[in-house]
Each structure stands twice: as structure tokens, then as C-alpha cells.
Amino acid sequence: MLRRSLLRLASTLVTLLGVAVIVFVVIRVVPGNPIAMMLPPGATPEDELRLKALYGLDKSIAEQFFIWLGGVLRGDFGTSISTRQPVLGLVLGRLPATLELSVMALVLAVVWGGALALIGTRFRGGRTEAAVDVGNGMALSVPDFLWGLVLILLFGVLWPVFHISGRISPSLDLPFTTNFYLFESVLRLRFDLWADIVAHMFMPAVALALPLAAIIAQLLKQSLKETMHLDYVTLSRTKGYDETHVITRDALPNAVLPTLTLVGVQFTFLIGGTVIIERLFSYEGLGNMAIDAVINRDLPLIQGIVILFALIFTGVNLIVDLLYTVLNPRLRHA
């Protein structure tokens, strides 16, 4: 177990290093110069050189990389060019917003997709299952940002029940000490704030969740239907259990494993989707910050955000692996 954990840690570090190298090189090779954007009109070439030297951009890419890596190992991710603040603080300040949004979307997707899969299995072969299939097809064939636009039109404009912009209403007094607004509002029992936050998060979360919910519903329903033919399910029926009981108790725990793996992979796509969805809903998270950073050619900030995203992805995969071991008794002794 210790050996496996160490191997796992080592492979995570290698992944992160690889991501760092690629991002570092790519954003320096593509056209676009952060210095040029900072220079006031009428600056001389000497000014430009001085500014480059100030940010270390006059050195070779390899040199720059090792200087940056040295800083990262000491916990210093550099200073954002556009805001002149430490990258680490900026990124960590935005992380809670994106985490809350992604997790809310994930929960919605699992609950909604799981429910559809169970209903589709319970009434398989009939109109209900066909309706589930059609709904899934629709959710899947439209990308998340289009869902976002559709939701804004429907529930932001035509029938305005949700907020379409921001994370919380600006008029409210915020008692929060962390940036986990949703979480902290519950802890502080401020359900008025909680309701306002949810009304802001709901539509972006639904837009992110819809495609994932459809994938979960489809795959889980398929594995459930296959499991329903197995002998232990039949045996359970002869004991006097009804269809619903047999599906949830006997089939579900065994059918859920392939879906779990897929959810792990798809959840990382969902987090990637926050970049556009956060922009669309002016939600102040990492994704929105990433777009600004790219527009401003803010190299240190881009690096910081990408490394953080990579950390989240590997973390999610680790959690999925652990869950797998918990859910499948056959893996526990291996």
C-alpha cells in the first residue's frame, strides 16, 4: 500500500512537471508580447529592454524555466504582470469559487444522471426509457456554453428566476472570512446569503452539468440493464424483492464502477468547461481569470493557473481510484 502510494505520488509529480514545461514553452513561443502591452506610447527600445530584464524575459527560455521552478519549489509562483500581485495569492483567491461551481455541477450531474438511469432501468423497454434516451441525446448534442446561453434566455430574460451574472449580489454585506461563499454561508447559518449565492450559481452549474448528466445516465443505465440479467439479481427476485429493490440494492453497487471511472475523467472536462461558462456568467472564478491572463499575456499568471488546474485533475483521479477500492471489495485485498 505504501509502495503504491509512493509510486502514485511520483507519477503525479512527473505529470505536473510535464505540464509545467509544456505550458512554459508554449506561451513563450506563441506570438504576443506582454512587455509590448505594458509600454506606454512613445517608450524607447531601451525602456523595453529594461522592462524585459525586470521580468527576467531577456534570458533564454530554459533559464527562465529553472528560475521559475526554483521559485515554485519555495512556494513563490512569481508576480502577475498585469496586476503586479503575487500569482499564488491571486489564484488561491479565485480557486474556491471555481471549486464550488464545479462540485455543485458534479453533484447535479450525478443526482440527475443517476436518477434518470434508475428510472430508465426500472421502466426499460417502454416509453419512459425512450424518453430518457431522447433527453440524453439532446443534452449531449449541445455543448455546455450553448446550454448556458439557452438558460440565460429562458431563466434570466424571459422568466427571470435566477441571476445571470456574478457570484453574489453586490448590494449584500459579506461576513465571509474565506472565499468558499456557498460553504461558509451554510456554516454561518446565513441562509439568506446562501439562497442568493445559489441563485447565481445555479444556471452555470446546470449548463456544466447537463452533458455530464446525460453521459452518466446513458452509461449507468446500460450497465444496470446488463447487470439485471445476472444470476444474483434473479435469485434476489425469488426471495420476494420487487424490481425497485433489486435494481437499487443488487444491480446498482455492481453496475456503478464503470460509470465512476468515466465520471472521474469527465469531471476534469467539466472543470475545463468552467473557463467558458464562468466567462459567460461573469462568475469570478479561475476560468474567468485564465481568459484575462491569456488576453493580457500575463505569463506567470497563466502558468500558475494551469499548474493549479493540473493539480485538480490529478487530485480528482486519485479520489476516483480510492473510491474504486472502497466500492469493489475484490480490489481491497489486491
Place this chain on the structure above:
Amino acid sequence: MSYLHIENLTVGLKGTGDRLLRGVSLSVDAGEVMGLVGESGAGKSMIGKAILGILPRSAEVLGGVIEMDGENLLALPPRLRRQRIGAKAALIPQDPLTALNPSRRIAPQITDRLVDILGWDKARARDRARESLAEVQIPDPDRVLRCYPHELSGGMRQRILIASAFAAEPKLIVADEPTTALDVTVQKQILRLIRDMQARHNTALLFVTHDLGVVAKICQKMTVLYGGMVLEQTDVRSFFKAPGHPYSAALLAATPRHDDPAASLTPVPDHVVQAVRAEVAAADRMQRHG
């Protein structure tokens, strides 16, 4: 009145005119073992499935009566019917490797019926599970109850399934080829175990098999099926002395003999197969016109 009484049971393939069982009738008393024999597709398993309410979704009961303990199961609403079956009947399945839920421990797989369907309290059900495992000669029942299926051998799992079937003291057990998936040395022990358990609990046992050798060992009565139709119903002794139907006789001649392993096997002759097929077809015509 027999404990299980089936009258003119007809099962068909949904949406087609095809019939899987063609008016099957049979009776089994408490303490009696009835063998259901026939080649694959003869409908022998289908009878057990119809009784236990586990017909495949593509099949449906078209007519007839399945009377258990004096009550026609087919006339009951589904919920009540499930409960009756769960309380009074049990299945010993064919393949012990697939019949236990891999993600649940053994204990709840035995006690679930006792607690949920029969309404026992948990401690009593747990005690009963322990007793049942001891009864099928499983050493250290307490350890086994805590195991997951993958930690146990195939023979062990079949013993557990037998214990589980008898745990609720059902009056009727359907054994669907319970030894086919086991290797030969284990087969013999399992067969003896089923017979002993059946005798001790005075259960009516419906034993589905394609193996006449097994029938000779365990059954008192037997039903020979072909194409979902009963060809012959007799007691086992007289069957082996003088089979009543030409097809049964051919089936018997096609069975390897333990006392004379060198004797050559005779496949069921073509003319016998054709004759029995014609019989099935004639029965279908009768049914359509009558």
C-alpha cells in the same frame, strides 16, 4: 392435495405465436423429489422459472394454473405473489460463481429474506444463517458469514446457496441444474447434500437436470419433456425398468452407464426425433383448432 400443483401451464414468447411450454401439468408433494428432464430447449428450466416468477422479459404465461399450498399464484396480484414465493419457495441456482452478489458479504445475502420478507428480527436471522451454514457442513460459519463471495471456492459457494435456500424453511425448492457447473468430485457431495437436506426438511423438490444418472440418484418421480410438452410422467423406478415413451427410451439409451462405462452410447435416432416433433406439432394444431 399436493403442495405444488401445475395444471395445463402454457408459456409463450411475447408478440409471437411461439409457445415455450405447451400445457404442462405436474404435482409434487411435500417430501417428494420430482426430476424434470429433457434436452436443452425442452422447457424444463422454464417450468421452474414460471413457478418462481422469474420468466425472461420476452416470455409470458398464456394460461394454466400454478397452485402452491392451495393458492393459485397466477391469480394473485404481483406484489402478493412475490411475497408468497419468497416466503414459501426457494431456488438453488445453477452457477454458484454468479449467483452470489460480489459486492455484498455472505451474511446479508442469507438473512435478507428472513428479515425483509419474513419479518424476523436481525439477531434471530443471523443465528439462523449460522445454523444453516453449519447444517451444510461449512466449517467456521462465523468467518464465512463475514466473507465476500470471491474469497470462497465454488463448492463452498454452492453449499452457501443451498443453506440460503433452506434457511427460511421453504416448502418448495426448485433446483435448476445445481451440479452442472461444479467439477465431478464436488458434484457428488453437493447432490448428496441436497438430498439429505430435502429429506430432513421434508421439502417438495423440483430438480431440473439433463442428467438421467442424477435423476436415478435423487428423484422419486420424473417428468420427461420435449419442446415444452410433457412426454411422460412416471416414478423413477419404472422409468429405468421400462420407459413409457419411445423418446424417453432413446434418451435412456443415450445416457452413459456407471456400471458399464465401456458400453457404446446411442444417440437419439432421427426417426424418434421426427416422431416426437410431429407429436408437438400435432398438439399445436389441436390447440389452434380446439
